[in-house]
Amino acid sequence: xxxxxxxxxxxxxxxxxxxxxxxxxxxxxxxxxxxxxxxxxxxxxxxxxxxxxxxxxxxxxxxxxxxxxxxxxxxxxxxxxxxxxxxxxxxxxxxxxxxxxxxxxxxxxxxxxxxxxxxxxxxxxxxxxxxxxxxxxxxxxxxxxxxxxxxxxxxxxxxxxxxxxxxxxxxxxxxxxxxxxxxxxxxxxxxxxxxxxxxxxxxxxxxxxxxxxxxxxxxxxxxxxxxxxxxxxxxxxxxxxxxxxxxxxxxxxxxxxxxxxxxxxx
Amino acid sequence: xxxxxxxxxxxxxxxxxxxxxxxxxxxxxxxxxxxxxxxxxxxxxxxxxxxxxxxxxxxxxxxxxxxxxxxxxxxxxxxxxxxxxxxxxxxxxxxxxxxxxxxxxxxxxxxxxxxxxxxxxxxxxxxxxxxxxxxxxxxxxxxxxxxxxxxxxxxxxxxxxxxxxxxxxxxxxxxxxxxxxxxxxxxxxxxxxxxxxxxxxxxxxxxxxxxxxxxxxxxxxxxxxxxxxxxxxxxxxxxxxxxxxxxxxxxxxxxxxxxxxxxxxxxxxxxxxxxxxxxxxxxxxxxxxxxxxxxxxxxxxxxxxxxxxxxxxxxxxxxxxxxxxxxxxxxxxxxxxxxxxxxxxxxxxx
Amino acid sequence: xxxxxxxxxxxxxxxxxxxxxxxxxxxxxxxxxxxxxxxxxxxxxxxxxxxxxxxxxxxxxxxxxxxxxxxxxxxxxxxxxxxxxxxxxxxxxxxxxxxxxxxxxxxxxxxxxxxxxxxxxxxxxxxxxxxxxxxxxxxxxxxxxxxxxxxxxxxxxxxxxxxxxxxxxxxxxxxxxxxxxxxxxxxxxxxxxxxxxxxxxxxxxxxxxxxxxxxxxxxxxxxxxxxxxxxxxxxxxxxxxxxxxxxxxxxxxxxxxxxxxxxxxxxxxxxxxxxxxxxxxxxxxxxxxxxxxxxxxxxxxxxxxxxxxxxxxxxxxxxxxxxxxxxxxxxxxxxxxxxxxxxxxxxxxxxxxxxxxxxx
Numbered sequence: 001x002x003x004x005x006x007x008x009x010x011x012x013x014x015x016x017x018x019x020x021x022x023x024x025x026x027x028x029x030x031x032x033x034x035x036x037x038x039x040x041x042x043x044x045x046x047x048x049x050x051x052x053x054x055x056x057x058x059x060x061x062x063x064x065x066x067x068x069x070x071x072x073x074x075x076x077x078x079x080x081x082x083x084x085x086x087x088x089x090x091x092x093x094x095x096x097x098x099x100x101x102x103x104x105x106x107x108x109x110x111x112x113x114x115x116x117x118x119x120x121x122x123x124x125x126x127x128x129x130x131x132x133x134x135x136x137x138x139x140x141x142x143x144x145x146x147x148x149x150x151x152x153x154x155x156x157x158x159x160x161x162x163x164x165x166x167x168x169x170x171x172x173x174x175x176x177x178x179x180x181x182x183x184x185x186x187x188x189x190x191x192x193x194x195x196x197x198x199x200x201x202x203x204x205x206x207x208x209x210x211x212x213x214x215x216x217x218x219x220x221x222x223x224x225x226x227x228x229x230x231x232x233x234x235x236x237x238x239x240x241x242x243x244x245x246x247x248x249x250x251x252x253x254x255x256x257x258x259x260x261x262x263x264x265x266x
Numbered sequence: 267x268x269x270x271x272x273x274x275x276x277x278x279x280x281x282x283x284x285x286x287x288x289x290x291x292x293x294x295x296x297x298x299x300x301x302x303x304x305x306x307x308x309x310x311x312x313x314x315x316x317x318x319x320x321x322x323x324x325x326x327x328x329x330x331x332x333x334x335x336x337x338x339x340x341x342x343x344x345x346x347x348x349x350x351x352x353x354x355x356x357x358x359x360x361x362x363x364x365x366x367x368x369x370x371x372x373x374x375x376x377x378x379x380x381x382x383x384x385x386x387x388x389x390x391x392x393x394x395x396x397x398x399x400x401x402x403x404x405x406x407x408x409x410x411x412x413x414x415x416x417x418x419x420x421x422x423x424x425x426x427x428x429x430x431x432x433x434x435x436x437x438x439x440x441x442x443x444x445x446x447x448x449x450x451x452x453x454x455x456x457x458x459x460x461x462x463x464x465x466x467x468x469x470x471x472x473x474x475x476x477x478x479x480x481x482x483x484x485x486x487x488x489x490x491x492x493x494x495x496x497x498x499x500x501x502x503x504x505x506x507x508x509x510x511x512x513x514x515x516x517x518x519x520x521x522x523x524x525x526x527x528x529x530x531x532x533x534x535x536x537x538x539x540x541x542x543x544x545x546x547x548x549x550x551x552x553x554x555x556x557x558x559x560x561x562x563x564x565x566x567x568x569x570x571x572x573x574x575x576x577x578x579x580x581x582x583x584x585x586x587x588x589x590x591x592x593x594x595x596x597x598x599x600x601x602x603x604x605x606x607x608x609x610x611x612x613x614x615x616x
Numbered sequence: 617x618x619x620x621x622x623x624x625x626x627x628x629x630x631x632x633x634x635x636x637x638x639x640x641x642x643x644x645x646x647x648x649x650x651x652x653x654x655x656x657x658x659x660x661x662x663x664x665x666x667x668x669x670x671x672x673x674x675x676x677x678x679x680x681x682x683x684x685x686x687x688x689x690x691x692x693x694x695x696x697x698x699x700x701x702x703x704x705x706x707x708x709x710x711x712x713x714x715x716x717x718x719x720x721x722x723x724x725x726x727x728x729x730x731x732x733x734x735x736x737x738x739x740x741x742x743x744x745x746x747x748x749x750x751x752x753x754x755x756x757x758x759x760x761x762x763x764x765x766x767x768x769x770x771x772x773x774x775x776x777x778x779x780x781x782x783x784x785x786x787x788x789x790x791x792x793x794x795x796x797x798x799x800x801x802x803x804x805x806x807x808x809x810x811x812x813x814x815x816x817x818x819x820x821x822x823x824x825x826x827x828x829x830x831x832x833x834x835x836x837x838x839x840x841x842x843x844x845x846x847x848x849x850x851x852x853x854x855x856x857x858x859x860x861x862x863x864x865x866x867x868x869x870x871x872x873x874x875x876x877x878x879x880x881x882x883x884x885x886x887x888x889x890x891x892x893x894x895x896x897x898x899x900x901x902x903x904x905x906x907x908x909x910x911x912x913x914x915x916x917x918x919x920x921x922x923x924x925x926x927x928x929x930x931x932x933x934x935x936x937x938x939x940x941x942x943x944x945x946x947x948x949x950x951x952x953x954x955x956x957x958x959x960x961x962x963x964x965x966x967x968x969x970x971x972x973x974x975x976x
Contacts, residue, residue, distance in 0.1 A: 082874030096919040110874040401948030
C-alpha cells in the first residue's frame, strides 16, 4: 500500500501512442501523486481514454515512459497491474444474467487464490464495497435489470472491491441523470478523502469536473494543454479555443449542479 | 439422391423356384454335414443351443457335386477372408436377396434373423427381424447367438456394424453384386458359407444356363434392339440406370439398348438428355408406386418421345429385376416382356 | 437467481436461500451431479433392445470390476453389457461432457449466449472432412478409427485454424471478428460439403449418418483414444475458469482484472476446439448439448465459470447418456435428433427470456 505523498502513483513522460495507423498521443507528460483527485478533460478524440489505456498497460506506448506505482508498466504482469490500478468503464455488457454480488466479486479476481477461489476475506471485501457504494440492497438483483445509475454504481463497487490504490474512471457519468452524476462524484470524493484512493477520471462534463475536482488536466490533439486547478485551466479563452463553445454555458451547468446538492470541493 | 445398391423386392412364386427348392431339399437331406462343433472362435457361445430342426429323412439322392466342408474360408465381396469354423446353425441375413438365396438353398431352417425388407418367400414372416431401415440391432444378433451373418456391401449394411460383429467373433460375409455374374457368384458364396455348396452351384449353373439362353436370343447381336429407358422414379428428378450399372446390363441382356445417365456415379438424367436419347420403350419400375403410362404421357415435354407416342410405356416389377437373388432370371424374363411383349423368349426351365 | 426461481416455482426467498447454500458448497453440487450421472449411466447400461434383468446387469458390472460374483447369466448377456452397452454409454459420458464444456467455453470466450461448440466452423470443417473421407476410395483403419474419423478431426481443427487466421485483425473487435469469420468460413465449408455430398452417390448415407451424429460405433478402443483428449482438455479448461469469469464484462475489463487476454484467448480457443474436434471425430455432429447444458447450469448456479464448467461437464454427460438411451429405445434414431427434440424447445424459451441489449 503506497504512502500518500511518496512515490507518484502514475507517471507518463513523453508518451506517444496510437492504434494501428493512427497516432493519438503525441507526447504526453502527466504525473499523478498518491491521494490526488484528477479529472481528464478534452474534446472527443483528444486521447483521454487512450491515456488510461496506456497507463494500464493495455495499449503499449510507442515512445516515452509509463510508470505505474514506480515501475514501468511494460514490465509488470497483468496481475500486478490489476493490484495497482482498478478501472471503471463507462459502460459494460453482460452476456448472461449475473447477480450484482457476483459482478462486484469479479473485482477480487486479482487477489483470489487461483485454486481455492474466493475466500472469506474476498467475500468480506465484496460486502464492504457494496456498503461503501451504498448498493447493498441490490446485491441479489440481476445486474442487467438495473437502472443506468445503479449499474454505474455496481461497476464502481467492483473497482472498490478490487482495492487498488489508483482508481481510474472512463466517463463514468455518460448516461446518468444529474442526480446520479452528482452521487457518483460525491462517492469518488468520499473514497478519495476517507480511503486515500487516488482518483483519475475522464470526464466530458466540464461543470462536474470544475465542481468536484481540485485538479484538471486538459487534453487536446494528443497533448496536455493545461494542467492545474479549475480556475486556471478553464479560463474562458481556453475553453473557447479547445471546445469551440461559449463558456457561458458552463456557468449555467454549474448552477444546476449546485442546486442538486453537490457540495463541491471539500 | 438415391442410394442404388440393387434393391430386392418380391414378386410371385415361379414354378421353377418351387421345383428347385424341392430338389434341393432332397439333396440337403442326405448331405447333412457333421454336427456343429464347439463354439466359433471369439467370445460368443450360442445363447441356447436349440436343436436344429431335424433334417429331412435321407432320400435317394443324385450325385452331389460338393459336400460342405468345415472349417471353410471364403473371400467375401469386400475382399475379406472370412473363416467359418463349423456349419452355421444360426444364420442372420441382413439383405433381402441373401434371405431369398438361403431359402432357395434350403438353409432357411437355420436362419434366425432377417431384415424388415425381406418379403419373399412368405415363410420369412416367421423369422425375427433384426434389421430395420434405421437400425441394425447388434444386441439382438448377439443375443440370438448368431454364428454367421450375411451383410450387404457398398454401404448397404453399415461398415461400422460389420466391424462390430466381427469384433465379437461372429463371421460376417459381405455380398455385393455389381453385375449379373456377380449375383451367381454370390449365390455360390452364400451356399459355401452356409453349408449348402452343392445346391448353390446347381442353382447358379441353372440360372446361368437360362440367362445365356435368353441372351443368345435377345442380347447384343445382329438384330435391331429398341432403345429402352428404365424409369426408376420421376417425381422430381428423373432417375434411371447409370452407366455400366447392373440395371444397364439387365436391360441389355433382356433385349434393349439401355439409355443411361451418362456417368457411372450419377443416377439422375436431365429431361433434355432423355428426349435427345429418344427411347423407343419406357419401362416403369415406379408402376409399383402408382405411376401409369397415361400419367407419363401427360408429362409436359414427354410427348416428344417415341415411346410415349407409340404407347410403348409398360410397367415392370422392379423387385425381381434388381434383387440379386434366385429370382433374377424371372426378373430378366419380366423385363424382356416389358420391353417387347412379343419377345421370343426361350421356354422357362421346369 | 431469477430464472431458476421461476422455473422451480418456489417462494423466491426459499429458493434463494437454497441456491445460495448450494453455491457456497461447489463440492456438494458437483457431488450431487456426479451421483445423478452414475445413476443415469447404470440405467442406460441396463436398458436396450434385448432385455437383461437389472440384477444380472449389476452382477456383470460388479464382476467386471473384480468382485467375486457368481456368473448366473449367459455369455451373450455379458458381451452385450460389457462390449456393446458400456463402452457406448461411457462414450456418451465423455462426449457429452466435452461438448458441454466446449460450449461453456465458447459462450464465455465469445461472450455470446448463443455460441455452441461448433460456432467457429468446427461443424462444417468436420463434416467436410468426413465427406471427403467417404469419397476417397481408401480404406485405412488405425485403432478402430477410420479415415472418416481422422479427417473429421482434422477438418474440425483446420476450420478453426482458418477462422482464427482470418478473423483476427480486421475492422471488428476481435470477438466479433471471430464470430463473423466463423460464420463465413462455416458457410463456405457447408457449400463444399453439399458439393461433396452431391458427388458421393451411394455413400451419401454414410455421410448423413455422420452428420446426424451417433454413438453406434463406440468401442473400448475408440474410447481409450478419444477420452484422454477430451478429459484432458476439459480439465485444462476447468483450471482456467477464472479467465472466463474475468471475460464476463468484456476483454478490456478482463485485462484490467489481471487477465492476459491475448494469451488466454488462444489457449481457450485451442482447448475448446480440441475437445470439440475429438468429440466430433468419435461421434459425429451432436447438437444442442453444448448449447443447452451450460445454460441450464447457469440458471441454477449463476454464470461463474468456476461452477459452470465442471457442472456443465456433469450435466452434459448425463444429458447425452439419457438422449442416447432414448435414441436406442426409439429404434435407433440418430441421437442428434433426440438432443434437438430436447434442446430446441429449451432454446426457444431461452431466446424469449433473453434480454435484447444487455448493456450495463
